[in-house]
Amino acid sequence: MTETKQYLANLEKELKLKYPEQTEFLQAVEEFLGTVEPFLVKNPEFVEKNILEMLLIPERIIEFRIPWMNDQGQWKINRGYRVQYNSALGPYKGGMRFHPTVNQSIMKFLAFEQIFKNSLTSLPIGGGKGGSDFDPKGKSDGEIMRFCQSLMQELQKYIGPNEDVPAGDIGVGGREIGYLFGEYKRLNGYHAGVLTGKPLSYWGSLARTEATGYGLVYFVSHLLKDQNDSFEGKKVLVSGSGNVAIYAIEKAQELGATVYGCCDSSGSIIDPEGIDLALLKEIKEVKRERINTYLESHPNAEFYPNQSVWELDFKYDIALPCATQNEIPVELAKKLVTNGVQIVAEGANMPTTLEALEVLKANNIVYCPGKAANAGGVAVSALEMAQNAQRLPWTFEKVDQELNLIMKNIYETCRDTSNEYVGDFDLVAGANIAGFERVAKAMLSQGLV
Numbered sequence: 001m002t003e004t005k006q007y008l009a010n011l012e013k014e015l016k017l018k019y020p021e022q023t024e025f026l027q028a029v030e031e032f033l034g035t036v037e038p039f040l041v042k043n044p045e046f047v048e049k050n051i052l053e054m055l056l057i058p059e060r061i062i063e064f065r066i067p068w069m070n071d072q073g074q075w076k077i078n079r080g081y082r083v084q085y086n087s088a089l090g091p092y093k094g095g096m097r098f099h100p101t102v103n104q105s106i107m108k109f110l111a112f113e114q115i116f117k118n119s120l121t122s123l124p125i126g127g128g129k130g131g132s133d134f135d136p137k138g139k140s141d142g143e144i145m146r147f148c149q150s151l152m153q154e155l156q157k158y159i160g161p162n163e164d165v166p167a168g169d170i171g172v173g174g175r176e177i178g179y180l181f182g183e184y185k186r187l188n189g190y191h192a193g194v195l196t197g198k199p200l201s202y203w204g205s206l207a208r209t210e211a212t213g214y215g216l217v218y219f220v221s222h223l224l225k226d227q228n229d230s231f232e233g234k235k236v237l238v239s240g241s242g243n244v245a246i247y248a249i250e251k252a253q254e255l256g257a258t259v260y261g262c263c264d265s266s267g268s269i270i271d272p273e274g275i276d277l278a279l280l281k282e283i284k285e286v287k288r289e290r291i292n293t294y295l296e297s298h299p300n301a302e303f304y305p306n307q308s309v310w311e312l313d314f315k316y317d318i319a320l321p322c323a324t325q326n327e328i329p330v331e332l333a334k335k336l337v338t339n340g341v342q343i344v345a346e347g348a349n350m351p352t353t354l355e356a357l358e359v360l361k362a363n364n365i366v367y368c369p370g371k372a373a374n375a376g377g378v379a380v381s382a383l384e385m386a387q388n389a390q391r392l393p394w395t396f397e398k399v400d401q402e403l404n405l406i407m408k409n410i411y412e413t414c415r416d417t418s419n420e421y422v423g424d425f426d427l428v429a430g431a432n433i434a435g436f437e438r439v440a441k442a443m444l445s446q447g448l449v
C-alpha cells in the first residue's frame with residue numbers, strides 16, 4: 001500500500017471507530033476518500049498540512065429540540081439539526097429536510113456531499129445541511145406553520161445572509177420556506193437573503209423550483225452530446241414524484257424523451273403513453289395526494305403498490321433516481337442492468353449504494369453522481385442570493401441560461417478532471433477531485449481555522 005493510500009485508510013478507519021452507527025455518513029466519506037488519491041499524490045502539500053482530517057470534521061453541528069402543538073392541542077417534540085460543515089468557499093449553504101428518518105448521520109452525509117457540490121458550481125457557497133425528524137405527511141397547514149415557526153425560533157440564532165442560508169429539500173418546499181421566512185422576519189427584520197427557494201412574490205428566484213430537475217437533465221444532455229446523442233426518443237424512468245422528479249420529467253419530455261414511470265413511497269406508476277405531467281403536478285403540487293390517484297384519470301396506467309420503479313421489469317435507456325438515499329441497492333442495480341439501462345444520473349443525494357455502484361461500473365453503465373448532476377438547485381439558490389443582494393430580479397430565461405451553462409461547466413470539469421487524474425471517464429472521481437481541489441486550496445490559504 002502506498003503512503004497516501006495508507007493515510008486515507010487511516011482516516012477512514014478512525015471515523016469508523018468513532019461513529020460506527022453513522023452508516024450514511026461513513027458511506028459518503030468512503031466514496032469520497034476512495035477517489036482522491038491521484039490528486040493527493042500530485043499535490044502532497046494537502047497531505048502534509050492534514051487538510052483532509054480537518055475537512056472530515058464539521059465546523060459545527062447544532063442540534064436542538066422543536067416543541068410544537070398539534071391541532072388537537074397535544075404537545076409534540078421533534079429534533080432539529082443544522083450541520084455547518086465547511087465555510088472555506090462562502091456562507092454555509094444547503095437545504096432543510098423534514099422526514100422521520102432524519103438523524104445526525106443523514107444530516108452529516110448530506111452536508112459533507114454539499115461541500116463538494118457547492119464547490120463544483122464555482123459559486124461562493126460553503127457546505128451545510130439541516131432538517132428535522134418531523135413527518136409532514138398528513139399534517140394540516142396550521143401544524144406545518146406552528147412547527148416551522150418553532151424550528152426557526154431556534155435556528156435563527158445561527159443563520160443569516162452572510163453566515164448560513166438554508167433552503168428546501170425533502171418535505172420542504174415553498175410553503176415551508178414561507179413560514180420559516182415569516183418567523184425569521186418577525187425576529188430579525190427583513191433579510192431577503194437568509195433563505196432561498198422563497199416564493200416569487202418576496203424575492204424568490206424564477207426557475208429555482210425547476211432548477212434541480214432541469215439541471216439534472218441539462219447535465220445528461222451535455223454528456224449525451226459528447227456521444228453525438230440526445231434525449232430525443234429516449235425511454236426514461238424517474239423515481240420520486242416530488243420537486244426534483246417533476247421538473248426532471250418536464251425537461252426530459254421537452255427534449256424529446258418519453259418518461260414512462262415514477263413513484264412515491266406508496267408505490268410506482270407506469271403509463272404506457274408516457275407520464276401526464278400536468279396531472280402529476282396537480283396530484284403532487286396542489287392536492288398533495290398519493291400517486292395511485294393518477295389512475296383515476298388514466299385507467300390504462302398500472303400502479304405497483306409498495307414497489308419502487310427500479311423493481312419493475314421494463315426496458316428503458318436512462319434512470320433518474322430522484323427520491324432518496326440508497327434507493328438503489330445492489331440487487332436493484334442488477335435489475336437496472338437487465339432492464340437495459342445505459343445511463344444512471346442522480347437527482348437525489350446518494351441514491352446508489354457503494355456495492356450498487358460497483359455493479360453499474362462493472363457493466364459499463366455511465367453513472368452521474370448526485371453531487372455533480374443535481375447541483376443545479378443549489379446553483380440557482382446562489383443566483384437567488386445574488387439577485388437578493390442586488391435587489392433585482394432576473395428573468396426566467398436569464399436564470400435558466402445560467403443554469404444550463406453551470407451544468408455544462410460541471411459536466412466538462414468532471415469529465416476533464418477524471419481524464420487528467422484517472423486517465424479514464426469516471427465522473428465520480430472527477431466530481432470528487434474537482435470539488436475537493438477548490439475547497440482544499442481555500443482551506444490551505446486560510447490557515448488553521
Ligand SMILES: NC(=O)C1=CN([C@@H]2O[C@H](COP(=O)(O)OP(=O)(O)OC[C@H]3O[C@@H](n4cnc5c(N)ncnc54)[C@H](OP(=O)(O)O)[C@@H]3O)[C@@H](O)[C@H]2O)C=CC1
Pocket residue numbers: 168169170171172212239240241242243244245263264265266322323324325347348349374375377378
Ligand atoms: N429540492 C432540491 O432542490 C434538491 C433536492 N435534492 C435531492 O433530491 C431528492 C428529492 O428531493 P425533493 O424532490 O426536493 O423532495 P420532495 O419532498 O419534493 O420529494 C421527495 C420524493 O421522493 C419520495 N421519497 C422520499 N423519501 C422516500 C423514501 N424513503 N422511500 C420512497 N420514496 C421516498 C417522496 O415520496 P413520498 O411523498 O411518498 O414520501 C417524494 O415523491 C432528495 O434526495 C434530495 O436530497 C438534491 C438537490 C437539490
Ligand SMILES: O=C(O)CCC(=O)C(=O)O
Pocket residue numbers: 093094095096114117165166167168169196197349374375377378379381
Ligand atoms: O438550494 C439549496 O441551498 C439547497 C439544495 C440542496 O439541499 C441540495 O443540493 O441537496
